[in-house]
Amino acid sequence: MPRSKLLVAVLVLILVLSGIAMFSFMRSPWFQQPTPVRSVVYAYRDAITGIDPSVEDDTGIMVLHLVYETLLRYDPVRDEYQYVLAKEVERVDNNTWRVVLRDAKFHDGSPVTAHDVRFSILRSKALYDEKGLGAGWIWECLEDVEVLDEKSLNIKTKFPCDVRISLAASYSAFIYSRKVVELSGAGDPLSEKLINWFNSGNAIGSGPYKLEKYEPDKMVVLSKFREWWGWESVNNPNAPDTVIIRIVEDPGEQERLLRTGYVDIASSVPITSISTLRKDGYGVIAADTFHNFILMFNTRRWPTNITEFRLAIAYAIPWDKIVDQALGGYGRKGSGLLPHGFPGYSPKWEFHQDLEKARELLESVDLLNRDLKISMVIVQGYEEEERFALILKDALAGLGIELQIEALPWDQVKERGAAVWSDPEEAPHLIINDWWPTYIIPYDYFSFLECLEPEEGIINYWNWAGYCNKNFDELLSTAYEESLRDLKGSLHLYDEIQKIAFEDMPAVNLWDKQHVYLINLSKVRFGAGALNSLYTYVIFFQYVEVLK
Amino acid sequence: MITFNYILKRVALSLALVLGVVAVTFVAINFAPGDPALVWAGKPRGPEAATAIESARRYLGLDLPLHIRLATYIYRFSTGDWGTSVRFKLPVLSIVVRSFAASLELIIYSFAIATPLALWLGTRAAVTRGSTTDRVIYYVSAVLAGSPRFLLAGLLYLALYVANYSYLGLRLDPAYSALRGPTGFATIDTLLLGRLDAFADAVLRVIPPALAISTYPLGVLVRIVRVALSEAFEEEYVRQAVSLGIARKVVVRRYAFPSILPVISQLSGLMFAYLLIDAMVVENVFSREGLGEIVAKAVVSSDYPLLIGATVFVAIVLIAVNTIADIVQATVDPRVRL
Numbered sequence: 001m002p003r004s005k006l007l008v009a010v011l012v013l014i015l016v017l018s019g020i021a022m023f024s025f026m027r028s029p030w031f032q033q034p035t036p037v038r039s040v041v042y043a044y045r046d047a048i049t050g051i052d053p054s055v056e057d058d059t060g061i062m063v064l065h066l067v068y069e070t071l072l073r074y075d076p077v078r079d080e081y082q083y084v085l086a087k088e089v090e091r092v093d094n095n096t097w098r099v100v101l102r103d104a105k106f107h108d109g110s111p112v113t114a115h116d117v118r119f120s121i122l123r124s125k126a127l128y129d130e131k132g133l134g135a136g137w138i139w140e141c142l143e144d145v146e147v148l149d150e151k152s153l154n155i156k157t158k159f160p161c162d163v164r165i166s167l168a169a170s171y172s173a174f175i176y177s178r179k180v181v182e183l184s185g186a187g188d189p190l191s192e193k194l195i196n197w198f199n200s201g202n203a204i205g206s207g208p209y210k211l212e213k214y215e216p217d218k219m220v221v222l223s224k225f226r227e228w229w230g231w232e233s234v235n236n237p238n239a240p241d242t243v244i245i246r247i248v249e250d251p252g253e254q255e256r257l258l259r260t261g262y263v264d265i266a267s268s269v270p271i272t273s274i275s276t277l278r279k280d281g282y283g284v285i286a287a288d289t290f291h292n293f294i295l296m297f298n299t300r301r302w303p304t305n306i307t308e309f310r311l312a313i314a315y316a317i318p319w320d321k322i323v324d325q326a327l328g329g330y331g332r333k334g335s336g337l338l339p340h341g342f343p344g345y346s347p348k349w350e351f352h353q354d355l356e357k358a359r360e361l362l363e364s365v366d367l368l369n370r371d372l373k374i375s376m377v378i379v380q381g382y383e384e385e386e387r388f389a390l391i392l393k394d395a396l397a398g399l400g401i402e403l404q405i406e407a408l409p410w411d412q413v414k415e416r417g418a419a420v421w422s423d424p425e426e427a428p429h430l431i432i433n434d435w436w437p438t439y440i441i442p443y444d445y446f447s448f449l450e451c452l453e454p455e456e457g458i459i460n461y462w463n464w465a466g467y468c469n470k471n472f473d474e475l476l477s478t479a480y481e482e483s484l485r486d487l488k489g490s491l492h493l494y495d496e497i498q499k500i501a502f503e504d505m506p507a508v509n510l511w512d513k514q515h516v517y518l519i520n521l522s523k524v525r526f527g528a529g530a531l532n533s534l535y536t537y538v539i540f541f542q543y544v545e546v547l548k
Numbered sequence: 549m550i551t552f553n554y555i556l557k558r559v560a561l562s563l564a565l566v567l568g569v570v571a572v573t574f575v576a577i578n579f580a581p582g583d584p585a586l587v588w589a590g591k592p593r594g595p596e597a598a599t600a601i602e603s604a605r606r607y608l609g610l611d612l613p614l615h616i617r618l619a620t621y622i623y624r625f626s627t628g629d630w631g632t633s634v635r636f637k638l639p640v641l642s643i644v645v646r647s648f649a650a651s652l653e654l655i656i657y658s659f660a661i662a663t664p665l666a667l668w669l670g671t672r673a674a675v676t677r678g679s680t681t682d683r684v685i686y687y688v689s690a691v692l693a694g695s696p697r698f699l700l701a702g703l704l705y706l707a708l709y710v711a712n713y714s715y716l717g718l719r720l721d722p723a724y725s726a727l728r729g730p731t732g733f734a735t736i737d738t739l740l741l742g743r744l745d746a747f748a749d750a751v752l753r754v755i756p757p758a759l760a761i762s763t764y765p766l767g768v769l770v771r772i773v774r775v776a777l778s779e780a781f782e783e784e785y786v787r788q789a790v791s792l793g794i795a796r797k798v799v800v801r802r803y804a805f806p807s808i809l810p811v812i813s814q815l816s817g818l819m820f821a822y823l824l825i826d827a828m829v830v831e832n833v834f835s836r837e838g839l840g841e842i843v844a845k846a847v848v849s850s851d852y853p854l855l856i857g858a859t860v861f862v863a864i865v866l867i868a869v870n871t872i873a874d875i876v877q878a879t880v881d882p883r884v885r886l
Binding site: 412 | 587589590592594597599643646714716835842849
């Protein structure tokens with residue numbers, strides 16, 4: 001047979017065989033198109049820093065509140081606690097709270113019991129007390145947890161304390177199955193092995209979504225937990241079956257993915273694009289938050305160690321331009337250190353730009369027009385911080401102060417801020433820290449000015465001002481204990497603390513940020529309850545509707 | 549015949565090189581600014597914060613002298629324990645391998661684009677040597693080989709963006725994120741899972757960055773093929789075949805081409821390894837996952853274990869490819885062994 005004919009024959013044979021193979025393949029179970037599901041893709045900006053429900057104290061919050069549940073949730077708008085895993089929480093006596101659990105199941109099908117609650121709370125507390133990990137300090141007043149039966153328990157406190165504040169905290173208050181110790185093979189609940197087990201993508205929570213896939217640098221995939229107790233009360237048949245949280249760091253990329261339909265919700269598009277996106281038919285949800293941006297002054301380095309100098313800078317800030325120019329209108333001007341709407345907030349601590357006052361203050365310490373150079377560190381890629389820094393630079397130039405701005409990645413910002421304790425000259429004169437709450441106690445927003453005991457090596461790593469004021473610390477300690485007992489009754493103490501901070505000016509809140517979610521309106525709708533300002537960055541997807 | 553001794557020597561030398569790279573990388577990165585303990589500890593607060601940071605320091609071995617840390621690292625490294633990423637709290641090896649699969653897939657596609665095109669263009673240039681076609685091919689290949697890939701990638705990205713090409717960026721459409729396969733190659737896994745829609749999506753995403761990377765092997769291979777074929781045409785046996793009246797196509801395919809294949813295959817092997825560096829840059833331009841993306845993230849978060857792991861991994865790939873190329877070359881040409 002001639003070679004060309006042989007070649008044609010072989011080709012035909014290959015084609016026929018390929019056709020048969022493809023036909024069989026398409027009919028095989030391997031080629032089953034997936035059942036249509038309601039899925040939502042959420043582009044979030046930062047990598048997830050961990051998902052151990054007792055240890056995680058940062059961006060993992062957005063996953064944890066979907067996979068796990070707390071006993072209570074606080075609603076700042078209504079100023080009331082909502083029952084989550086608990087169906088009753090009542091004070092039995094001054095130092096005892098009775099908690100009755102609802103009939104809920106963990107993702108492995110086992111019931112949520114009082115033993116699990118005890119295990120979870122005590123692990124969170126112990127991890128902080130013994131290893132300094134997590135936000136276990138929220139259990140400061142906890143004495144013990146007594147299991148009464150499978151569904152009820154007593155929470156004993158060391159002193160009269162409103163434990164509901166801790167039960168509804170945004171971190172370290174999650175309830176999970178005590179089986180995790182056995183499943184992870186860790187003998188000790190506090191061991192690194194168990195922490196690593198969680199962080200490897202394992203979870204046994206009771207939340208509305210189960211963890212399916214966890215790649216903290218890229219994506220998290222969650223699937224609907226159909227046996228969740230709350231589906232009936234939420235009454236949202238259009239809740240997503242699958243939630244995909246995709247880590248997309250670049251805001252421009254988030255916008256592009258939203259526009260091309262690869263993302264349904266974007267958390268951080270460029271500020272300048274928001275109005276165009278709105279015109280193009282995308283939904284803009286601007287949610288008030290307790291997330292604020294605080295300017296901290298290095299009180300251990302000249303010239304920011306001079307109170308008048310710090311106050312002069314505070315008066316030089318063009319306060320009324322910040323929201324419009326730095327935030328594109330999506331935020332609120334800061335007042336004191338507490339964010340708008342938080343217990344203890346008052347508009348009376350608002351600053352207004354007063355360059356005359358600033359000049360007077362500088363003149364009083366002989367620092368006016370002295371061609372000073374001061375440094376400022378901001379977070380790289382945070383558009384609003386970059387814009388604010390430029391506004392401030394212009395304002396200070398008029399006072400003869402040159403502001404040198406350095407934008408660094410977050411982890412390096414943290415390190416430079418903490419350097420105020422080891423080498424104040426290495427730390428910048430000014431630094432911006434952003435803060436969101438762990439629980440609904442004003443102490444949270446003053447704690448980063450606590451001095452602790454640096455001479456004994458006990459350093460407050462968040463006190464980037466290096467601020468030490470014994471009166472401030474004592475008053476804060478008193479206010480803290482009082483607020484655990486009686487939050488409303490303690491607010492006058494926080495007012496006094498705020499006055500000290502206003503006069504000493506180690507730090508000032510620049511703005512409260514509104515989180516702007518851009519959504520594809522043809523696909524997604526946010527229901528009431530999807531966002532809650534105490535639980536920063538969390539979208540409670542059980543309240544989100546996915547339209548087909 | 550290549551001796552067992554020669555292979556043994558080359559492998560031993562490669563292992564020594566890997567060891568050296570591990571040591572130098574480890575020491576150099578440890579002198580870089582940044583405190584991984586602060587990253588590992590997260591956001592410790594209050595009086596117990598120092599305990600968390602100290603625990604982190606102990607856990608990461610940062611409290612030990614450098615030489616002990618290095619020795620411990622090398623031991624663990626050799627047992628497959630490359631440490632844990634301080635940023636992502638996951639084993640370094642798993643992150644690096646996952647990212648490498650994405651980069652490797654990109655390189656394979658770039659070669660799939662470059663190789664046939666280079667063979668065709670190089671041959672065209674060789675057989676029409678001195679003509680306008682030859683000159684055009686020659687100059688274009690010189691530009692392609694010499695242009696920085698990040699620039700080409702950036703221009704390509706912009707052009708596609710302006711043209712509303714929507715398959716830019718992420719390696720796989722997020723809607724297909726739940727798809728998982730055994731190979732780590734999106735295009736193969738989607739096929740194995742029988743998801744032709746996801747396969748098409750993955751291919752459309754991989755092509756633009758692969759095109760940008762392919763410019764280097766394309767430019768280099770065209771020139772190599774052109775020169776090698778031109779030299780082969782001067783060989784006595786080729787000239788003899790031409791004088792016998794054998795068709796030019798047959799002469800090229802049957803007589804000239806086989807003689808240049810070893811050179812091309814060896815060069816392709818070496819380029820394959822070096823393209824890993826290009827892939828790391830281009831991935832960032834296209835916001836794709838891969839080794840480049842992971843290194844960038846590790847740098848900004850002082851993630852030493854991940855940074856060391858990724859760097860050493862790339863070095864191992866380069867050393868392994870070079871070693872294999874040396875052994876192959878020694879097999880073909882005994883003079884190399886001398």
